[in-house]
Amino acid sequence: MGSLGRVVAIIVLLVLVAVAIPLARRNKRVFNAHNDEMQAWAGSQGFSYVFEDNSQYDGYTFYPFGQSDRQYAHRVITGTYAERAIAVYDFYYATVGSGIGPAGSGPSDTYFAMLVMQLPTNVPWLHVTERKNLHRHADEDAISTGDEAFDTTYVLFAQDQKYANAALSATVRSGLPAQSLTGMHIVDGRLFLWQSHHKHEVALIDDRLRFAATVAAELPAPQ
Numbered sequence: 001m002g003s004l005g006r007v008v009a010i011i012v013l014l015v016l017v018a019v020a021i022p023l024a025r026r027n028k029r030v031f032n033a034h035n036d037e038m039q040a041w042a043g044s045q046g047f048s049y050v051f052e053d054n055s056q057y058d059g060y061t062f063y064p065f066g067q068s069d070r071q072y073a074h075r076v077i078t079g080t081y082a083e084r085a086i087a088v089y090d091f092y093y094a095t096v097g098s099g100i101g102p103a104g105s106g107p108s109d110t111y112f113a114m115l116v117m118q119l120p121t122n123v124p125w126l127h128v129t130e131r132k133n134l135h136r137h138a139d140e141d142a143i144s145t146g147d148e149a150f151d152t153t154y155v156l157f158a159q160d161q162k163y164a165n166a167a168l169s170a171t172v173r174s175g176l177p178a179q180s181l182t183g184m185h186i187v188d189g190r191l192f193l194w195q196s197h198h199k200h201e202v203a204l205i206d207d208r209l210r211f212a213a214t215v216a217a218e219l220p221a222p223q
Contacts, residue, residue: 034075034199035051037202038075038090041077041202042077042079046079047079048077048078049076051075052072052074053089054071056089057073057091062127062185064112064194064196067093067110068093068095071092071093072091072092073089073091073114074089074090074091075089076088076089077089081209082213082216084120084213084216086117086118087114087115088115088116088209090112090113090114090200091111091114091194092109093109093110094110095108095109095110110197111198112194112198113195113200113204114194115193115194115212116191117190117191118190118191119186119189120189120216121189121221122189123219123220123221124158124159124163124164124222125158125185125186126159126160126163126185127183127186128156128168128176128183128184129155130182131153133183133196141157143165145165145168145173150173150177154176156168162223163223166220167220171215171218172215172218175215179195179204179207179208180195181195183196184215186219191212193208193212193215
């Protein structure tokens with residue numbers, strides 16, 4: 001490389017550094033502001049807050065859990081809502097990238113705004129997710145809800161088809177998209193609701209908790 005090439009390389013490096021430093025500072029400010037906002041909201045509601053508690057998803061492998069060895073539950077809010085134990089947290093998993101193609105794909109973090117509510121009793125498991133999250137042919141065992149608009153966007157899997165159809169009431173089918181929720185899972189007496197590719201927006205948590213409480217209250221008793 002000639003002297004001109006070295007000068008150009010140095011200039012490019014300096015430009016990159018000049019751009020990266022303020023961007024990193026901005027990202028840190030946004031990160032800290034979100035932490036503070038979640039902690040302040042938890043305190044205003046009388047809930048507990050810890051920055052990280054990975055025990056929240058221990059033993060679970062249903063989507064979005066179990067997608068990576070590096071997964072975390074951050075900004076974890078716990079307490080009681082409508083006489084039910086709840087947990088609200090930003091779940092994410094990290095991928096290292098494929099390295100395929102001219103530039104490859106670098107590491108990335110995929111976030112989920114997760115809400116969990118304890119149910120009064122165990123009921124048959126079921127899983128709802130957006131169709132776009134499925135692998136090809138993965139919907140072969142899906143259950144139709146009879147709601148064409150809902151089934152076009154979401155797909156339902158369940159242990160007990162009769163129970164699942166009763167549980168996926170009009171309240172649930174309309175509430176999931178209305179609350180911008182992209183998934184729902186019931187297992188071990190717990191209701192999981194989440195929005196993919198988002199951290200929590202504090203302004204939305206109250207409405208989502210009310211929706212979760214409504215879903216929990218309206219679930220039919222197991223036969």
